Amino acid sequence: MRIGIVTPVLIQHPGTRGDWETGAGIDDVATIAAAADRLGYHHVTCSEHVAVPVDIAAERGGTYWDPLSTFGFLAARTTRIRLATQVLVLGYHHPLEIAKRYGTLDRISGGRVVLGLGVGSLREEFDLLGAPFDGRGARADDALRALRAALGRPTPEYHGEFYDFADVIVEPHAASERVPLWIGGRTPRSLRRAIALGDGWVPFGLRLDDLATMLAATPPPPGMDVVLAAGRPLDPLGSADAAARALTRLRDAGATIAGVTIDASGVDHYVDQLSALEQLARPLGIEFD
Incomplete structure (x- = not known):
């Protein structure tokens, strides 16, 4: 198993946002990403919402960096x-x-992009x-097939139910x-859908026991990543044993990658927590690059 971080600041859910995140900026995020890079963590994340209705933001949060x-x-x-x-919402x-x-x-990152993609659930934003x-x-399934045909190719071609293209140039390409x-x-x-059309599954909002049951009922094929979230923020400096138990539970549930949120009071503390977790x-x- 490897570990990626759910990047702070970029998404600010009311229930998990630290006070320090409200005034933080891109240089703070870059300091954290550079530390995770140096330590060998697998990935950093950023999600997508274009415009969240005010009443829904009270639950989902309204801050989503592009x-x-x-x-x-x-x-x-x-x-x-x-x-x-x-994730990116395919329908958008x-x-x-x-x-x-x-x-x-x-291309500019040297082949480091992972496309997390979802069907989407916020009707108000679709509208x-x-x-x-x-x-x-069904539209998302067709989009996934079209993406697989297009990514990494300068002259992609695809003919599907909702998307159809040929005789086009996409440069630069992946x-x-x-x-x-x-x-x-x-x-x-x-x-x-992940087994049929993807390379990994990144579920959200489910209990670990339920995830383990789903994975046992529908086992992923060898080589497919299962990215499971660690639930509560980890505090490796303050509660090392609890952090270790959380990682072990994720691995036992079938995770090949753990997506962790870090409990921190600021950027420096966050970087220290990353070092302690490693x-x-x-x-x-657990493997690090």
């Missing part, structure tokens, strides 16, 4: 760590738009953007021949 521009900055401040969208974009924009990011909400699952596609979701259908995780057999 993944493309944010990762463009972080790519220049890091060398190894992967840049994972967690044409597949060629994703292939071009994130293919360019993959605001003029994107169809009904039938979004440096990776197979950009990893992680499928987000919280249903058995999302796991089946030191306690290595004896558990």
Whole structure:
């Protein structure tokens, strides 16, 4: 198993946001990303919402940094760590738009992009953007097939139910021949979608016991990543044993990658926590780059 971090500041949920995050900026995020890069963590994350209705933001949060521009900055401040969208909403974009924009990011970052992708659930945002909400699952499946045909190719071609293109040039295109596609979701259908069309599954909002049951019922094939969240923020300096137990539970549940949130009071404390977590995780057999 490896460890990626759910990057602070970039998404600010009311229930998990630290006080220090409110006034933090991109240089603070870059300091954390550079430390994670140096220590060998697997990835940093950034999610996508364009415009969250005020009443819904009270529950989901209203701060969501744009993944493309944010990762463009972080790519220049890091060398190894992967840049994972967690997640882009497929229905908000044409597949060629994703292939071009994130293919360019993959090129400038040296092949470090991981595309976390989801069907989406916020109808109000779909309506605001003029994107169809009904039938979004079938449309997302077709978009995933189109993305697989387009990423890493200068002259992509695809003919599907919703997307159809040929005789076009997409340059620059992704440096990776197979950009990893992680499928987000919280249903058995999302796991089946990940097995059929993706390279990984990144569920959210589910109890670890329920995740383990789902994975036992629908085992992922060898080589597919299962990215499970550590639930509560980890405090390796203050509660090392609890952090170690949390990582072990994730691995036992079937995680190949743990996505962790870190309990910290500021940037310096966050970096110290990353170092402490790396030191306690290595004896558990957890891998770092």
